[in-house]
Amino acid sequence: MISPDLIGKSSKPVQNEIEKGAIRRFAEAIGDPNPLYRDPDYAATTRYGRIIAPPTFCITLNCGVIEGLNIKADGLIHGEQEFRYSRPIHAGDVLTCSLTVKDVYGRNGKSGGMTFVVVEQEGYNQHGEHCYTSTLKIIIPQRKEEA
Amino acid sequence: MALRDFQPGDALPELTKPTVTKTQLVMYSGASGDFNPIHTVEEYAQEVGLGGVIAHGMLTMAFVGQLLTEWIGLDGQMEGFKVRFTGMVRPGDVITCSGRVTERLETDGTLRLVCKVQAITQQGEVAMKGTATVAVLE
Numbered sequence: 001m002i003s004p005d006l007i008g009k010s011s012k013p014v015q016n017e018i019e020k021g022a023i024r025r026f027a028e029a030i031g032d033p034n035p036l037y038r039d040p041d042y043a044a045t046t047r048y049g050r051i052i053a054p055p056t057f058c059i060t061l062n063c064g065v066i067e068g069l070n071i072k073a074d075g076l077i078h079g080e081q082e083f084r085y086s087r088p089i090h091a092g093d094v095l096t097c098s099l100t101v102k103d104v105y106g107r108n109g110k111s112g113g114m115t116f117v118v119v120e121q122e123g124y125n126q127h128g129e130h131c132y133t134s135t136l137k138i139i140i141p142q143r144k145e146e147a
Numbered sequence: 148m149a150l151r152d153f154q155p156g157d158a159l160p161e162l163t164k165p166t167v168t169k170t171q172l173v174m175y176s177g178a179s180g181d182f183n184p185i186h187t188v189e190e191y192a193q194e195v196g197l198g199g200v201i202a203h204g205m206l207t208m209a210f211v212g213q214l215l216t217e218w219i220g221l222d223g224q225m226e227g228f229k230v231r232f233t234g235m236v237r238p239g240d241v242i243t244c245s246g247r248v249t250e251r252l253e254t255d256g257t258l259r260l261v262c263k264v265q266a267i268t269q270q271g272e273v274a275m276k277g278t279a280t281v282a283v284l285e
Contacts, residue, residue: 022178029178030209031165034216046221047284055212055225059205060179075195076183078204082229 002069002117002140006101011064013098016123020091023053026060040091051091055083058132063099063121071099071119071138079116080137086130095123095131102135113142150222151283153260159246162214167202169238175206202236207266207275214244214264215279223281226259230277234268241269246279258283 020040027037035042036052043051059081089095103118121134148157172186181203184191192200208230215225236242246264253259260283265276 025174026178029171029174030206030213031171032209032213032216034213054209055216055228056205056209078232080229080231081205081208082227084227085225088224 002104002115004104006066006069007104008101009066009069010100011066011098013096014062014064016061016095016097018053018089018091018093018095020051022060023051023057023091026057027054030054030056048088048090053089053091055085058083058089058121058123058134061095061097061121061123063097063123066099066101069101069117069119071117071136075141077139077141078136079139080135082135084133084135086132087125089123089125089131093131094126096125097121097123115140115142150219150260150281151258153248153251155248155250157248159214159218159248159262159264162210162217162244164210164213164242164244167206167236167238167240167242169200172200172202172206172238175203179203179205181205197235199237202238202240204232204275207232207236207242208277210242211244211246211264211266211275211277214246215262215281218246219281221284223260223283225279226282227280228277229279230264230275232275234272234274236266236268236274242266242274243269249278 024038040051099119099121102120105116107114117138119136123131125131176182176187186200186203189200244266246262248260248262250261260281262279266274
């Protein structure tokens with residue numbers, strides 16, 4: 001059982017170097033041919049100037065850990081996802097990312113009890129500018145917790 | 148039609164993605180760092196009662212991200228993107244992404260377009276739906 005005591009707890013921030021190869025492999029995996037994600041010469045002709053990351057790329061960044069919370073554990077259901085963007089993430093940026101537990105609550109549904117965990121991740125670039133906030137709602141079926 | 152000319156009710160150009168494959172799920176696992184075996188290990192996915200591997204919800208969200216960025220082009224910047232996962236996507240599925248502008252907001256001299264978006268399977272099942280907000284650049 002994930003404890004409601006975790007609400008408000010934050011991870012120690014982690015630095016992420018944004019590599020153009022990682023962006024290209026992500027774009028290839030999602031099948032998005034946009035040259036902004038792989039062609040530096042093309043990107044240089046746009047207002048971005050450099051390769052940028054696709055909108056959902058920030059989900060791949062390391063935001064650190066909170067003891068007692070594994071958001072990648074088996075049996076979890078990703079229920080909702082929200083991104084708020086202040087500025088694009090460029091290849092070559094260094095993003096400082098962290099996560100905070102915003103809410104933990106239980107609910108009884110048709111298929112038994114469930115725990116909902118709301119986690120917020122934030123990333124700031126090397127200039128200290130906010131790039132993104134990602135909010136995940138994770139659903140943990142009770143039977144998984146008891147197993 | 149230029150981005151700034153979109154009105155409430157106007158549809159975004161649809162995007163139908165190539166068939167989702169198991170290879171794509173392996174590639175996405177590697178590229179995203181999400182190695183949950185329900186996406187890649189057939190025996191495991193069977194064992195936990197999923198009837199086979201399922202796609203990452205975030206892969207479907209990335210498809211709809213492509214719908215949005217192709218529509219926006221260089222004329223705007225996405226500010227918000229929020230979705231709810233409502234169904235499972237499996238290898239062999241063909242996902243079509245679509246959207247519609249619902250609002251035009253003008254604040255502090257910036258035009259913002261709010262749209263509803265969704266991803267549906269070839270069976271017509273809604274796998275994901277949500278909203279996005281786009282700032283239109285001068």
